[in-house]
Amino acid sequence: MNSEGIARTAVIVSVRKPGEVLDPERPEETRQLAMGLGLEVLDFKTYVQRTAQRFLLGKGQVEELHDLLQALRADLVVFDSELTPLQYRYLIDHLESPVMDRARLILETFASQAHTAEARKRVQIAERLFELTQLRAMNAGYDQQAGFIGMRGPGETLFQKRRRAKRTEIHELREEVREVDTHYAVKTRSRQESTIAKIAVVGYTNAGKSSLINLLSGSDLRAENKLFATLDTAARPVHFGRQSAILIDTVGFIRDLPESLMDSFRSTLDEAREADLLLHVVDAGIHDLHERIQVVDEVLEHIGCSDIPQLLVFNKIDMVDERRRHEILSLGKGMMVSCASLEGIRELKEAVASLLLRRVARGSYVIPFSNPGARADVYEEAVVLSERVAARSWIIEAAASAPGARLPQRFLRKS
Secondary structure (H helix, E strand, C coil): CCCCCCCCEEEEEEEEEEEEECHHHHHHHHHHHHHHHCCCEEEEEECCCCCCCCCCHHHHHHHHHHHHHHHHHHCEEEEECCCHHHHHHHHHHHHCCEEEEEHHHHHHHHHHHHHHHHHEEEHHHHHHHHHHHHHHHHHHHHHHCCCHHHCHHHHHHHHHHHCCCHHHHHHHHHHHHHHHHHHHHHHHHHHHHHEEEEEEEECCCCCHHHHHHHHHEEEEECCCCCCCCCCCCEEEEECCCEEEEEEEEEECCCCCCHHHHHCHHHHHHHHCCCEEEEEEECCCCCCCCCHHHHHHHHHHCCCCCCCCEEEEEEECHHCCCCCHHHHHHHCCCCECCCCCCCHHHHHHHHHHHHHHHCCCCCCEEEEEECCCHHHHHHHEEEEEEEEEEECCCCEEEEEECCCCCCCCCCECCCC
């Protein structure tokens, strides 16, 4: 550890079984997470677990890793997997170095990107939930790592409270969750009662969700080329053809997202469950395209969104070659777009408008010229698709303003 007591350098370690192919995107993703915290990655190290190891690594492997850390003068070792409390205790003791696993790395990343009081509160809740599963490791010296990356906010306070009884911790968590989620429940209920279509934008972290929302709605959500740049749910009004809608930004997903984060961000994820349509944004250039789509689909199923219509949107298409374009086309679904070159944006808007119209009630009106107020009601409460003038009346084709919304009943033709 450097003289200031803050980790600045790290070695990333992957452990695999014999014959297991290491996904090249996974260590790169871990590297991005580490760099996002300001760490310089000095080396990647892969170990093969030839026999089942209670402590993850064998004695010789631990000694080799210990020597490597000393030679590189690394401040921290990051394991690209989730460690048990027992493994934490053993590795901290024998490596004589601070240790972090993938779950902790993701938690620290969320903490570093929590820019609002609400997001910080959710991360704090996630940290405490994670703590409850790691009490044995913390009692073995893990508390010495509190704030070792220089994390501002929740980390230091959380570790000072580790000795509280579990019952007290759980009670406090429930109170904090209730306080934060009550605020979201009010906002969500208001949107549920609205007659405007709700579209949740979901996807793997850093897929370009915020950039797409900004482009479609003309808003200015925070959009950065880094993992978990956006943690706060945001809603933006937008129009798709004649259909009004609300675009809802959501927290990005990632492989092995810690359960504590799933729990603490559940109410923001629930925004997706109340949507009429999901825009599943995918980075078209990633190596493990199919796996990342599957990760997002599994999370959506976990939170109860598997029955909601979904449109795949392959973003950043301007950054890929023809081979990848053909691969995406071979999937037979989804749309290719670029927020930078605007390729496919018009087609995306048309596709969303068409999908929304399929899910709303439609009807025909024959309104006498003597009832202009009824015509005004249709224009105000529904989406007028066409209108023509007959000898004594207006003939109007209209659609409801959102799935589940009712059409004005006066002069509506019975089907």
